[in-house]
Amino acid sequence: MKIGLIGLGVMGYRIGANLVKEGKLDGVYNRSEEKSRQFEKEFGVKAFNSIEETVENSDVIITMLSDDNAVGSTMEKVIPLSKGKVVVDMSTISPRLSISLAKKVEENGGFMLDAPVIGTSIMVEQKKLVVMVGGNKEKFDDIRPILESTASTTIYMGKNGSGLYAKLVNNLLLGAYVVAMGEAFNFGVTAGLEKEQVEEVLTKLSSARSPTTELKVPKLVSQDYSTQFATKHMRKDLEIIQGEATARSVITPMSSLALQFYRIAESLGLSEDDFCSVYEVFRRFSKRP
Ligand SMILES: NC(=O)c1ccc[n+]([C@@H]2O[C@H](COP(=O)([O-])OP(=O)(O)OC[C@H]3O[C@@H](n4cnc5c(N)ncnc54)[C@H](OP(=O)(O)O)[C@@H]3O)[C@@H](O)[C@H]2O)c1
Numbered sequence: 700m701k702i703g704l705i706g707l708g709v710m711g712y713r714i715g716a717n718l719v720k721e722g723k724l725d726g727v728y729n730r731s732e733e734k735s736r737q738f739e740k741e742f743g744v745k746a747f748n749s750i751e752e753t754v755e756n757s758d759v760i761i762t763m764l765s766d767d768n769a770v771g772s773t774m775e776k777v778i779p780l781s782k783g784k785v786v787v788d789m790s791t792i793s794p795r796l797s798i799s800l801a802k803k804v805e806e807n808g809g810f811m812l813d814a815p816v817i818g819t820s821i822m823v824e825q826k827k828l829v830v831m832v833g834g835n836k837e838k839f840d841d842i843r844p845i846l847e848s849t850a851s852t853t854i855y856m857g858k859n860g861s862g863l864y865a866k867l868v869n870n871l872l873l874g875a876y877v878v879a880m881g882e883a884f885n886f887g888v889t890a891g892l893e894k895e896q897v898e899e900v901l902t903k904l905s906s907a908r909s910p911t912t913e914l915k916v917p918k919l920v921s922q923d924y925s926t927q928f929a930t931k932h933m934r935k936d937l938e939i940i941q942g943e944a945t946a947r948s949v950i951t952p953m954s955s956l957a958l959q960f961y962r963i964a965e966s967l968g969l970s971e972d973d974f975c976s977v978y979e980v981f982r983r984f985s986k987r988p
Pocket residue numbers: 705706707708709710711729730731734763764765766768769770772773789790791792816817818819820927928929932
């Protein structure tokens with residue numbers, strides 16, 4: 700089974716590295732060529748010159764791309780060549796788009812699975828990603844060992860789109876939680892507590908502490924917004940949730956409010972920074988003690 704990877708961003712590059720270490724990757728493609736050339740140099744895996752060349756030389760095509768536009772435009776080139784191939788899309792995109800792309804792939808004699816992930820770049824490096832998969836079960840069984848090169852948990856969720864709905868459940872909570880975390884941190888500091896005291900409350904003493912407070916609160920203390928998961932991606936995920944909720948007339952007030960905060964953070968120039976930088980909205984617009 701020849702495997703090609705399209706998308707060498709924060710996640711894709713590291714997922715690719717894990718695959719190479721298990722001898723499971725045959726070629727890569729990235730829109731900006733320097734990343735695929737860098738990957739070729741670092742790992743000795745062929746950098747393809749186009750999406751078409753990647754698909755033609757692969758049985759399984761993994762995509763790890765930013766958003767609906769990126770996956771949609773890439774799939775326009777993949778679909779006509781997809782006969783007999785399996786596309787595994789690990790990006791977080793709109794489930795409805797993914798379902799319609801999977802249908803087109805099947806009409807061309809191939810299969811597409813949605814396989815979005817829970818976990819940051821650090822968890823990719825530790826091979827501790829959670830991957831939730833939607834689509835044909837037999838194809839899932841076939842490609843499972845590929846996902847297991849980079850994941851500690853790989854779960855089949857059901858038909859096409861199910862993996863993405865499961866992923867959005869996670870990011871609905873995470874998006875709202877990190878806004879509330881920024882609000883709580885700011886509340887404590889403006890009340891006169893030391894940053895380190897607020898950190899201790901949120902990471903060690905709080906009944907609402909979590910792996911997310913452990914990972915992100917130290918970043919608030921040092922105002923280190925180096926990117927694990929970008930603000931623009933969390934904004935995008937909450938927009939997908941709003942779209943899905945609107946289509947079903949489901950109320951989603953918490954994630955709707957959280958979305959506004961990520962948009963404000965982006966207007967402060969924090970789009971590419973880690974999404975915990977949403978704390979800056981509270982910090983910059985509060986009176987200091
Ligand atoms: N980072 C995380 O912690 C994390 C966690 C869970 C899920 N995710 C999801 O995983 C996906 C990738 O995240 P990431 O952090 O790796 O993103 P990233 O670092 O921004 O990388 C995005 C990738 O998509 C490519 N791309 C963007 N627009 C494109 C277009 N129009 N056509 C073709 N390629 C395009 C980029 O190519 P260029 O290099 O040319 O820009 C790059 O390879 C996103 O859907 C994100 O929501 C991320």
